[in-house]
Amino acid sequence: MINRFLNIFLIIVLLAVASGCIEDGFTDDSSARPEFSVDTLNLGLAFSGEITSVHSFRVYNRHDRNLLISRIALRDGNEAYRLNVDGVAGKEFADVAIRPHDSIYVFVDAQFPPVGHDGKLTVKSLLDFEVNGGRSTVVLSAECIDVTVVPASVLSADALWSGAYHVMGDVTVASGVTLNLAEGTTLYFHDKASLNVEGAVVADGTPEKPVVMCGDRNGTMVGRIPYDIVPGQWSGVTFAGTGSRLSHTVVRNTSSGIAVTGGEISMLNCVVRNSRESVISVTDAEVKAVGCEFADAPGGVVTLDGRARLTMNHCTVANSYLFAPVTGALLELKDDGVSCHITNSIIYGNGPMMNTKSPDSGDITLRRCLVGADGSDDDTFIDMIWNSDPMFITDTDRYIFDYRVGPGSPAEGAADASLTLPEAVRDFYGRERGSTSDLGAYQH
Structure with missing residues (x-):
C-alpha cells in the first residue's frame, strides 16, 4: 500500500513539474512576428x-x-x-x-x-x-512556360519544332526523316528520356537564341547545388545517320552525353557538358566540331572508338567534374584505327590529357593547342603550349563552370590564324575572333 501511494505521489510531482515547464499562454505583443x-x-x-x-x-x-x-x-x-x-x-x-x-x-x-x-x-x-x-x-x-508534351514516339515524317517541348520518353527520328529545331527551341527531357536519331537533326540555334536540350528538373538539390549542373537527369542523344547539323546548341545533364554511332555529324559553336559517362563518344562515325565546348565527365570527356574520325578546331575540352572520381582522360582514344586532328584548342582539367593505344599511329595530331600536361613537340604534338593553365573563369565553390579564359591567360591571342577555319569566325556568344584570336572555344 505504501509503495502504491509513493507511485501516485511521484506521478503527481512529475505532472506538476511538466506542466510548470509548459507555457500555455500566447504572446499578445503587437510587435511579435514569425x-x-x-x-x-x-x-x-x-x-x-x-x-x-x-x-x-x-x-x-x-x-x-x-x-x-x-x-x-x-x-x-x-x-x-x-x-x-x-x-x-x-x-x-x-x-x-x-x-x-x-x-x-x-x-x-x-x-x-x-x-x-x-x-x-x-x-x-x-x-x-x-x-x-x-x-x-x-x-x-x-x-x-507553355510546353508541348511529347510522349515516347517515332517521328516518321519531317518536322519543325519551335518553342518549348517536354519530352517524356524515348523519341526516335526515323531513317530518312529530318527533325528541324528552330532558334530558341528548348527540349526538356524527363528522367531516362532520350533522343535517338536514325535520320537527321538540324538545330539552327543562334548566339541570342540557342537550341537547348536539358533535364526537366529545376531549382537546387542538396545544399546549393543547382540542377543545371547535375548529370544523369536524362539519357542523352544518339546519332546513327547522316546529315545532322547542330549550330549554337547546348546539351547538358545527361547520363551518356552525345553518342555518335554511325554516319556523320557537324557541330558549330555547341556546348555539351555534365554527363555521367563521356560528354561525346564517337564509334565508327565522323564528327566535325568547330568552336565547341566539351566539358565535365568522369569516364573520358571525348571518347573515340572503332574507326572514329574527329576534327576539332577552336574547341575547349575541360573537366571539373564533381560528382564522382575522374577515371578517364580528357581524350580517350580506344582503338588503333581512330583518326583525331585538333587545332587551336584547349585541353585542360581533371584526369590525364590523353589515353591512346598508339600515339605514334600518324593519324593523331594536336597542333597549336594549350594543354595542362608536360611534354615536347614531335610529329603528333606540333607547336604546342605545354603545362599551362588557361585560367578559366570557373568557381567550383559557387558551382560556376565558365570555360572562357580570364585576363592574362596564355590562351589569349595565341591561336594560329592560318589554322582557323572560316566557320570559326565567331564564337558561341557571337564574338568575332579577329586576326589575334584566342585558343579554345571562346574569344575573351
Whole structure:
C-alpha cells in the first residue's frame, strides 16, 4: 500500500513539474512576428498544366511564449498555388500555434494555367501570416512556360519544332526523316528520356537564341547545388545517320552525353557538358566540331572508338567534374584505327590529357593547342603550349563552370590564324575572333 501511494505521489510531482515547464499562454505583443527561412520561395521553372515539384520553407517562433498565427492565406487567392501548413492541406488556415523557439513547415506546389504566348511568365503571389493585428509575408514565385508534351514516339515524317517541348520518353527520328529545331527551341527531357536519331537533326540555334536540350528538373538539390549542373537527369542523344547539323546548341545533364554511332555529324559553336559517362563518344562515325565546348565527365570527356574520325578546331575540352572520381582522360582514344586532328584548342582539367593505344599511329595530331600536361613537340604534338593553365573563369565553390579564359591567360591571342577555319569566325556568344584570336572555344 505504501509503495502504491509513493507511485501516485511521484506521478503527481512529475505532472506538476511538466506542466510548470509548459507555457500555455500566447504572446499578445503587437510587435511579435514569425520569422521565415526565405523571403521569397522560388518554385523555379513551371510547365503550364503540370504540377510542380514540392517546395518548402520554415516559419519560426523566436519568442519565449507561444505564437498564435490567426490567419495564413494567399492575399490574391491564387488558385494555382497549393499549400500544406504543418501537415494540413488547405487554402486558408486559422489559429496556427507555434511553441516558443520552435518552427513549422509550409509546403507549396502549383499547377498553372497556360501562359498563352511564347516565352516565360513570372507568376507571383503573397502568402500572408497575420499575428496580433500585424502581417508578415512570404512571396511565392514561379517562371511559367507553355510546353508541348511529347510522349515516347517515332517521328516518321519531317518536322519543325519551335518553342518549348517536354519530352517524356524515348523519341526516335526515323531513317530518312529530318527533325528541324528552330532558334530558341528548348527540349526538356524527363528522367531516362532520350533522343535517338536514325535520320537527321538540324538545330539552327543562334548566339541570342540557342537550341537547348536539358533535364526537366529545376531549382537546387542538396545544399546549393543547382540542377543545371547535375548529370544523369536524362539519357542523352544518339546519332546513327547522316546529315545532322547542330549550330549554337547546348546539351547538358545527361547520363551518356552525345553518342555518335554511325554516319556523320557537324557541330558549330555547341556546348555539351555534365554527363555521367563521356560528354561525346564517337564509334565508327565522323564528327566535325568547330568552336565547341566539351566539358565535365568522369569516364573520358571525348571518347573515340572503332574507326572514329574527329576534327576539332577552336574547341575547349575541360573537366571539373564533381560528382564522382575522374577515371578517364580528357581524350580517350580506344582503338588503333581512330583518326583525331585538333587545332587551336584547349585541353585542360581533371584526369590525364590523353589515353591512346598508339600515339605514334600518324593519324593523331594536336597542333597549336594549350594543354595542362608536360611534354615536347614531335610529329603528333606540333607547336604546342605545354603545362599551362588557361585560367578559366570557373568557381567550383559557387558551382560556376565558365570555360572562357580570364585576363592574362596564355590562351589569349595565341591561336594560329592560318589554322582557323572560316566557320570559326565567331564564337558561341557571337564574338568575332579577329586576326589575334584566342585558343579554345571562346574569344575573351
